[in-house]
Amino acid sequence: xIFEPIDIEISELSCERDDRLLFKNLSMTLSSGQILxxxxxxxxxxxxxxxxxxxxxxxxxxxxxxxxxxxxxxxEQILYIGHKPQVTKDLTVLDNxxxxxxxxxxxxxxxxxxxxxxxxxxxxxxxxxxxxxRRCALARLxxxxxxxxxxxxPYTALDVEMVKxxxxxxxxxxxxxxxxxxxxxxxxxxLKYTTLELGHVT
Amino acid sequence: xxxxxxxxxxxxxxxxxxxxxxQLVCGWLALTLLITGSFWGLALAPVDYQQGNSYRIIYLHVxxxxxxxxxxxxxxxxxxxxxxxxxxxxxxxxxxxxxxGFAFTALSLISGAVWGKPTWGTYWVWDARLTSMLILAFxxxxxxxxxxAIQDPDQAGKACGILVLVGVVNLPIIxxxxxxxxxxxxxxxxxxxxxxxxxxxxxxxxxxxxxGYYIAAAYLIxxxxxxxxxxxxxRSAWVxxxxxxx
Amino acid sequence: MSLERRMLTRELxxxxxxxxxxxxxxxxxxxxxxxxxxxxxxxxDLLSEIGSAMIWVATLLALLLNxxxxxxxDFSDGVxxxxxxxxRPLAWLVGLKLIAHWLFHVLPLILITPIAGIxxxxxxxxxxxxxVTLVIATPALTCFSGLGAALTLGSSRSGILGVLVMMPLFVxxxxxxxxxxxxxxxxxxxxxxxxxxxxxxxxxxxxxxxAVSAAIRLNIGGSN
Numbered sequence: 001x002i003f004e005p006i007d008i009e010i011s012e013l014s015c016e017r018d019d020r021l022l023f024k025n026l027s028m029t030l031s032s033g034q035i036l037x038x039x040x041x042x043x044x045x046x047x048x049x050x051x052x053x054x055x056x057x058x059x060x061x062x063x064x065x066x067x068x069x070x071x072x073x074x075x076e077q078i079l080y081i082g083h084k085p086q087v088t089k090d091l092t093v094l095d096n097x098x099x100x101x102x103x104x105x106x107x108x109x110x111x112x113x114x115x116x117x118x119x120x121x122x123x124x125x126x127x128x129x130x131x132x133x134r135r136c137a138l139a140r141l142x143x144x145x146x147x148x149x150x151x152x153x154p155y156t157a158l159d160v161e162m163v164k165x166x167x168x169x170x171x172x173x174x175x176x177x178x179x180x181x182x183x184x185x186x187x188x189x190x191l192k193y194t195t196l197e198l199g200h201v202t
Numbered sequence: 203x204x205x206x207x208x209x210x211x212x213x214x215x216x217x218x219x220x221x222x223x224x225q226l227v228c229g230w231l232a233l234t235l236l237i238t239g240s241f242w243g244l245a246l247a248p249v250d251y252q253q254g255n256s257y258r259i260i261y262l263h264v265x266x267x268x269x270x271x272x273x274x275x276x277x278x279x280x281x282x283x284x285x286x287x288x289x290x291x292x293x294x295x296x297x298x299x300x301x302x303g304f305a306f307t308a309l310s311l312i313s314g315a316v317w318g319k320p321t322w323g324t325y326w327v328w329d330a331r332l333t334s335m336l337i338l339a340f341x342x343x344x345x346x347x348x349x350x351a352i353q354d355p356d357q358a359g360k361a362c363g364i365l366v367l368v369g370v371v372n373l374p375i376i377x378x379x380x381x382x383x384x385x386x387x388x389x390x391x392x393x394x395x396x397x398x399x400x401x402x403x404x405x406x407x408x409x410x411x412x413x414g415y416y417i418a419a420a421y422l423i424x425x426x427x428x429x430x431x432x433x434x435x436x437r438s439a440w441v442x443x444x445x446x447x448x
Numbered sequence: 449m450s451l452e453r454r455m456l457t458r459e460l461x462x463x464x465x466x467x468x469x470x471x472x473x474x475x476x477x478x479x480x481x482x483x484x485x486x487x488x489x490x491x492x493d494l495l496s497e498i499g500s501a502m503i504w505v506a507t508l509l510a511l512l513l514n515x516x517x518x519x520x521x522d523f524s525d526g527v528x529x530x531x532x533x534x535x536r537p538l539a540w541l542v543g544l545k546l547i548a549h550w551l552f553h554v555l556p557l558i559l560i561t562p563i564a565g566i567x568x569x570x571x572x573x574x575x576x577x578x579x580v581t582l583v584i585a586t587p588a589l590t591c592f593s594g595l596g597a598a599l600t601l602g603s604s605r606s607g608i609l610g611v612l613v614m615m616p617l618f619v620x621x622x623x624x625x626x627x628x629x630x631x632x633x634x635x636x637x638x639x640x641x642x643x644x645x646x647x648x649x650x651x652x653x654x655x656x657x658x659a660v661s662a663a664i665r666l667n668i669g670g671s672n
Binding site for chain 3: 055056057058075076078079080082083084085086087088089090091095098099100102124
């Protein structure tokens, strides 16, 4: 499928947390097909920026608008996967995804096959390894149709093969007119992206 | 343009400097009123024909009990200001009022108990007013405890704001239900008999003291607000300058 | 499958995975009830007089115990923040969660109170009144303790703070319920008080979820 053209306009965004200025007067525009990596050292405000764009963190000064309308009206366009597990340990892989996506079983099973969790549908998440748990959370990328992806550390705990699969999925998403923002400390090899460097505020 | 005064309240520095002057005025005013009212009430006012001299504790108890309740309402007003206008000073006020409110509630409970001993023969009865005062003390404690548990001051302020607003809606319901509960059970046999109207020589000093305590509370709250402002703004240039000058 | 059904199904599956969450409060309730005659005297007249009030207080404590961490695991797993992206207002989802919690966690607690009543020789008609007051009053109590749980979400060292903060707000409910029990004991009309209790519960159940959702939003905004 092809997404409607979309643009995210960030203007004059500043953030101060616990008396520390994380970033100041950050302005940029993201448009359809763009893949942006938010980079910077630990504590530079990467997660905070992503959470602001996802509407999870209150904007202090500045504004973020999506297609000229305020962010809060477009939350259902966003797929956010944070660095917390995003899955419930006591539920099965399939039940977890069913609750969050509302997709039907066939669709979900196909998505689980794509992330290499075929045959794990009825396993409890607590029985999986860390990487498999991460794959379960990422499986949503294969079954939800949101144009804007915000992924915080999606590559953590993934093996080489899964990293490639994820790169391919992000590339395909951008090709379809979606936007993807992510953070990582291991720059992905097979992905073309632009970088926003944080952590230069004095 | 008419809003200038309102926005100035948002500036911690402006508040810190002004509040220092107001505090001075409040302090002297409260001191004068309290000395006059207390001397008048404790030494000059006539003896009560039923209770003798022990009634004189009303010159402490009544103002303090009034304040205990009024401060919760003041805290709720601050919570509204915090949520509607996002004014951080309202949060500072909420923080200091919570502590003062608890202190005054505790003082009114203690002075009530001290008064209760000679008049009722016991320090504590489950009277409606005492009971709702006790609940009020727990409500204040809740606000103080919640703030202490949350690290980030902004977040703690908002959480307390939610709690205070829920509490202020419930407060009248609690008060009426406690009064009703009191009539439901056998009413305390040691109830104070209905007193005749107070003569002016008793209530004028009482009024003086009520006013005095209100202004003293304002003095204390302004003082603690200034301290909180300094602490929260400790990294700003004006506070550093202030400290280096001192 | 609608979001509402997904939510309830999820709750049921969670219960199946963690049955202890249901049984522990029941266990607690029965233990507290067993302590009463031990601390007082095995005198059935005395027990029947205070029994219904004891059961009420013990149920209240058990309810607080199992509501205290209502949102905690979803919050720390990061599932709660996903609720903000679901196609419904947060207050509505919170309301659903509270309804599910009441149905699957609080109702079972109420259903075992008759056993406690028999143990404390509470007369049958008072026991019936006790059951009715609990069914009517617990939705309000669940909402308030849910608010306590939500307010203290972000603080790691809160302990039972949520319980302490919310308990004073239970006063009207406890007083009204006690009024019903006293009237049931001397056989007078309990209906007006039950109506009042019901009204309080309905108002609490409609308004408190809004406060709970504000508290959750606040804590999500403050966490990383």
